[in-house]
Amino acid sequence: MSDVQVSQPQGNPLKGRLGPRKIVIDPVTRVEGHGKVTIKLNEAGEVEQARFHIVEFRGFERFICGRMYWxxxxxxxxxxxxxxxxxxxxxxxxxxxxxxxxxxxxxxxxxxxxxxxxxxxxxxxxxxxxxxxxxxxxxxxxxxxxxxxxxxxxxxxxxxxxxxxxxxxxxxxxxxxxxxxxxxxxxxxxxxxxxxxxxxxxxxxxxxxxxxxxxxxxxxxxxxxxxxxxxxxxxxxxxxxxxxxxxxxxxxxxxxxxxxxxxxxxxxxxxxxxxxxxxxxxxxxxxxxxxxxxxxxxxxxxxxxxxxxxxxxxxxxxxxxxxxxxxxxxxxxxxxxxxxxxxxxxxxxxxxxxxxxxxxxxxxxxxxxxxxxxGTDLVASGQRRSEGVAIIEAPRGTLLHHYAVDHNDQVTSANLIVSTTNNNEAMNRSVTKVAIDYLAGHEITEGLLNHIEVAIRAYDPCLSCATHALGQMPLVVTLEDAEGSVIATRIKE
Amino acid sequence: MVAASFKFNIDGIEVEATEGQSVIEACDEAGIYIPRLCHHPELPPSGNCRVCTCKINGRHSAACVTPAAHGMVIENDTPQLTSDRRAVIEMLFVEGNHPCPYCVASGDCELQALGYRLGMVAPTQPYQWPERKIDATHPDIYLDHDRCILCSRCIRASRMEDGKTVFGFEGRGIAMRLNVDAQGGLGETQMAAIDKAASVCPVACIVIKRHNYQVPNGSRRFDKTPIGSDIEAKRTRRQS
Structure with missing residues (x-):
């Protein structure tokens, strides 16, 4: 096995000299779906906030309404x-x-x-x-x-x-x-x-x-x-x-x-x-x-x-x-x-x-x-209900499906809490921790990109599922100042 | 009295027919498949879809409504006719909403099967994305207007076989729609799940509730053999 080369956290040479900054990683690669990361720096050049954004939308919960429940x-x-x-x-x-x-x-x-x-x-x-x-x-x-x-x-x-x-x-x-x-x-x-x-x-x-x-x-x-x-x-x-x-x-x-x-x-x-x-x-x-x-x-x-x-x-x-x-x-x-x-x-x-x-x-x-x-006994029957909730442990974790159905058998509402969604806050915290540990200066280095992606990949997020997305799955990191202006962006396809 | 028989030629093959048969009926009996959508062997022909259009004695005619006649020379399986039929199928796809991947009729749908048989990879016409709603007011049957291709099979079956007038067309041309004879929807009509009209839909417009997806992938009507194989098998058997 080859050694893992990990850059050690370093002191920020720009600390105290730079104004607030924000880094954006967009899109995040080798995950299922399309997301980006923004890292916001404060006036002292320290990581103030890091966010993992999901920028795709599918809307399954809405467009299955009106379909037959089966x-x-x-x-x-x-x-x-x-x-x-x-x-x-x-x-x-x-x-x-x-x-x-x-x-x-x-x-x-x-x-x-x-x-x-x-x-x-x-x-x-x-x-x-x-x-x-x-x-x-x-x-x-x-x-x-x-x-x-x-x-x-x-x-x-x-x-x-x-x-x-x-x-x-x-x-x-x-x-x-x-x-x-x-x-x-x-x-x-x-x-x-x-x-x-x-x-x-x-x-x-x-x-x-x-x-x-x-x-x-x-x-x-x-x-x-x-x-x-x-x-x-x-x-x-x-x-x-x-x-x-x-x-x-x-x-x-x-x-x-x-x-x-x-x-x-x-x-x-x-x-x-x-x-x-x-x-x-x-x-x-x-x-x-x-x-x-x-x-x-x-x-x-x-x-x-x-x-x-x-x-x-x-x-x-x-x-x-x-x-x-x-x-x-x-x-x-x-x-x-x-x-x-x-x-x-x-x-x-x-x-x-x-x-x-x-x-x-x-x-x-x-x-x-x-x-x-x-066996050949494949289907059971029962008294029809108007609402159904089910939970399963998907590969990425707990997955919840909740539906309501009217008397004509048509879906009237749906709520999906997907595994990746459950991990949303945790992924944001992991990104924040990596940003604090590995961001050196105001440049989006290859090392920072890699470490952020490694952290996100640990959760095996599926962003398509989580937004109930289309397209490629690349990582985009953006650096923003305290006012939200983008000062650096790096994209890894 | 026995009907008089005679012969005609389709794609170089001599076919024997009897008086009163349409071209498509005679060809079905002879084991020669002419693609079709609105035609149903148990219903009177209507000539709606034009998919069965052949070149008969040099002129384009729908095989389902053209009586077979002695000495006819018919072109059916030609590149041009296949292309024309594919264009018709494409238009039917884009004028409705046909999401084959999850449709209850997938694998059992004559429109989808014809698309495969005629080599339709993806529609070349722009999708119309019409806004249509499901009529699920009937306890046992639902109408998914997204899928309707206006073949009129249900209209004919309801009138001729069921003795009812549940279905009819409203509007003309591109605005034509299938409708039912009750303001409150299908649930207020005399329609029953055992009606002939409930079983002749070539797509998934008229669907019996709660009986969907019961046939697994691989075992559906068109999973193993293309549409028309049952007709062509007659000729194969005869030749062997």
């Missing part, structure tokens, strides 16, 4: 080409509620779980291998032309192999359950439209042990990176925070269904066992004028203190255990990083992500040997 799982998955399954299943679960179905048939439930775990596996593989590993394996300061997945494949051929085949396997799971790798169709209100064919099951069984092994090898490689960069790993863009995720009825990790658990930075419970339907009693969202992404927070703690983090790090911090053996061993080792408390390191998202991948692969294996997947 269309929604198929429409809203078009929010994203990376995690369509999460939206398909999230909306599908909400439509189960609308259809009056509280308990799916075993075949339907397990088909959805299989698809979901395939999705989380492939999406986490995409983030770790394709987006993040160039920074981790080649170094934050490696030349841009080299610091990409092609560079990784050249320097670490085995990582390239894992990147391609683990992701491919997850997509094969999606195709086997939903007809195609991207934008599949499985959910119908109250169930699913197919079971798993024996041919597909046998094809997936053939490779699953290899996938588990590769996930474990990837984790070992990442651990070696962490152990050789312990201080960086612990401190980079890091801060204590609250966390939130779904957990199963037994407190164990459950990425498909369960109740919400939120814990504070010390691991103390903020709330437990919150059913999706009750989310509004515990969570609220705030709109800020400078971003299309809303700021959710825990209602009881208020907008200043109620923010939290979601995603793999939260999934690991919130669960009491993981129900698959290899991932559980890995979880215990991971949690030891917190010395009895929670793990707060932002870069630890990647370690947690790899553990989630192992858990997904193990769960897929377990499901592939469950005969219920070849």
């Amino acid at each position: 269309e929604v799982p198929v429409i809203v998955q078009r929010l994203c080409g990376i995690c369509p399954v999460s939206h398909h299943l999230g909306a599908g679960k909400a439509m189960d509620v609308i259809a009056g179905v509280d308990q799916l048939t075993p075949t339907a439930e397990k088909m959805r779980r299989l698809m979901h775990y395939g999705q989380v596996l492939q999406s986490n593989a995409l983030n770790f291998f394709h987006l993040a590993s160039p920074d981790l394996l080649l170094g934050f300061e490696a030349p841009v032309a080299q610091r990409n997945i092609i560079g990784v494949i050249e320097a670490f051929p085995q990582v390239g192999k894992w990147a391609i085949f683990i992701r491919k396997y997850g997509q094969q799971v999606i195709a086997a359950t939903g007809g195609r790798r991207i934008h599949p169709r499985l959910c119908i209100p109250g169930g699913v439209n197919q079971n798993l064919t024996v041919e597909n099951r046998d094809a997936l069984r053939k490779d699953i042990d290899q996938i588990i092994n590769w996930c474990c090898e990837a984790l070992e490689l990442h651990k070696s990176f962490v152990h050789s960069h312990e201080t960086l790993h612990e401190t980079f863009a890091s801060f204590p925070s609250s966390y939130m995720s779904l957990v199963g009825a037994d407190g164990g990790m459950d990425l498909y269904d369960g109740t919400l658990r939120a814990i504070d930075a010390d691991g103390e419970s903020i709330f437990e066992g919150v059913r999706p339907v009750d989310y509004r009693d515990y969570l609220t969202e705030e709109v800020r004028s400078w971003s299309y992404m809303k700021f959710p927070h825990i209602r009881s703690l208020g907008r200043e203190d109620g923010w939290y983090r979601v995603g793999p790090l939260a999934q690991l911090n919130c669960c009491a255990f993981i129900g698959t053996p290899i991932a559980e061993i890995a979880r215990k080792e991971f949690m030891a990083l917190g010395h009895g408390g929670l793990v707060h390191a932002t870069l630890a998202y990647h370690w947690a992500r790899l553990i989630c991948m192992i858990h997904c692969a193990e769960t897929i294996k377990k499901l592939l040997f469950d005969d219920d997947l070849q």
